[in-house]
Amino acid sequence: ISWQLTLFSLIVLPFSLIIISYIGLILRKQSGLLQQKMADITTNLHETITGVKIVKAFGMEEYENKKFFSETQKFFKLVLRITRIRNISSPVTEFLSVIVGVLIIYFGAQLVIVDKSIKPSEFITFLFAIFQLMPPVKELSSVNNRIQESSAAAERIFEILDTEPKIKNAESPVTVNSFKESITFKDVSFHYDDSDELILDRINLEVKRGTINAIVGSSGAGKTTMVDLLPRFYDPTSGKILLDGIDIKEIRIEDLRRLMGIVTQETVLFNESVIRNIAYGLENCDKEKVIEAAKAANAHNFILELPKGYDTIIGEKGTKLSGGQRQRLSIARALLKNHPIMILDEATSSLDNESEVLVQEAIERLMQDRTTFVIAHRLSTIRNSDRIIVLDKGKIVQDGKHEGLLADQSGIYRKLYELQFRD
Template sequence: RVQERISNITSILQEAISGIKVVKAFGMEAYENEKFRRETEHHFKAVLRQVRLNRLSSPLSETLGVMVMAVVMWYGGNLVLSGSQLSSEDFIRFITFLFIMMEPIKSLGELNNNIQIALASGKRIFEVLDTPPAIADKPDALKLEGFREHIRYEDVHFRYTSKGKAVLERVTLDIPKNRKVALVGSSGAGKTTMVNLLPRFYDVSGGRITIDGTDIRDLTLHSLRRLMGIVTQEVILFNDTVANNIAYGTRDYSRLEIEEAARLANAYRFIKEFPEQFDTVIGERGVLLSGGQRQRISIARAILKNPPILIFDEATSSLDSESEHLIQEAVENLMKDRTVLIIAHRLSSIINSDKIVLLEEGRILSEGRHEELLKKSERYRRLCELQFNG
């Protein structure tokens, strides 16, 4: 119980600190303080209960030890006095040995308390470690050596829970190699879910996704994901140097290659302004960087990996117009001879795509180039009018 309370306190602190701006913006300081106070009070009571039990066990063990010693001395003394079975020398040796053993025996009670604490902690740890992964390789999974022809979504259905609402329904899409395919649609249309299914962050509920005709569920996760570079809206950076964050997940890259990736992502200039440049530690989750800077570091990471398949999930949505324009130029150069699946709320960044796929409520409403969709899709025309005409 004590270990559970400590875990709850840690969780409350982590949430409050990571979301401190939201807490302050909504004036919830008092609420968070009260929530923390209640949990620490529960923890205090649990610790107090544990201390009472520990303190009670010590007098009991002392009393039991005295009683055992008294019985032994009474019984042994009678045997010595009778002179028939036990000599006084043997009795003294036995009593001395018993006194020596008393302290280690009493310490077993304290050891038991420590063992119980360790068992409680171990139970919670192994509950996590023993949880089977939701996505795992098949015993006979194949190793994907490369990407040659196309990616296909074949009648794909997906639900996040077995009884939940369908997020994707009957989605069929062909993505030829070296083509740029953009997914557009309103929030909740299923765009992000579609790209998350490709690296198998989730498995499809129905249908299948294939690469060169092979179901991705029949491939090893490592060989599948090795072919992909991913830039998401929620950028994950580590409390490490800029260079190590760019080179994360890659090996044997020189500083020159890291710097070139930063240039292509329009990150080189602001990195050089740091006191230690590429050796600057950027803090947990990149807290010392702005949102746009974090985004560009993430793009540089994908560029350095140099994968045949690129996934951009709203990669430029948090950047200012100037940065987006510069990055878009770099991305256009990068996408040559690569297959790209991109999501963007700004249609201006994807109008030159080889194919634009319009999603609505988990279904594909229409697909084609920008000019084709303007002619045949009223929904797409409305999206364009809203963005380009204000």
């Protein structure tokens, strides 16, 4: 259009673009780091929150808190650094853009008005062309957006962390180190906070030490809710649960939870080595004992085949394990701690046949010589139980042994047997 104007822009523009994109680059790199840290934190949080029952059951709140605290501190240092760069960078880039813009317009206007060497319309076209060349500027604003997103996420996390736990120790909690006789549900009713609908409706039940108790019922009957009351993940809305005659609300929570091993459908593994995962909650633990537990859980053989054996890092960021392998690890975890009471939420998810047999064997070993509550779907587990409790819409509708329950032609147990139980 005009050689003077082009030449002028060719000198001024690259110069300012270089500065702007350099700042953009630094910001992008830092923001990448920020995203990374954020991802680490959320992975860790995700693990801890989905695994919150496990974390609580193992009394590991303190440990997870410390881990989280050190991660977030790193995160904040990064945020600070980025903010500093951004505070410097945005005035600089704005200043530069303004200067360049003014210079170009001034120079162009000279050519249009004084020199009359280019037409106004040509000058406008030229300006548009120049603005097309400004992607780094747009880039900067997108970096900014990403930073905003990250801090919004961080805020949400802190909201969650600030929530006060509802389940607390009694003023002077009772110390309990063993389980001797029985667990009793006395008129236990329960509803979740978000609805008045009774999920458990006047449950009365006495479970003797050393027995295997299967809880069966259709999906949504309240089975998981019922066993969640035992380690006090929730407290009954009314009624109470007694352990050897003591209301569990009076027992020190840590003591109560130490008595109970929990293996659920959602097996939770942490981003740590196999050995740390099995010994989760134990400060220092013999490797011998871990291996013994792994063997009993049918996990030893597959662990040896992992790249670094017992030192292999597993979990979301480490080596992926199959569903059956994960379950056997969580069984090993429970075996190692040798809890007198076991709570099992049997997986219905499809494990491959071989895995299923191995898991089943491990579960049977886990139930030996303990008091077990098992939410069961497998016929073999149910048959093995001393007692079957049939739950329907939050009520116990049948209670007894397999043959007896099956004999009731119109009973729910018979329907479940025909539709749900498999081997």
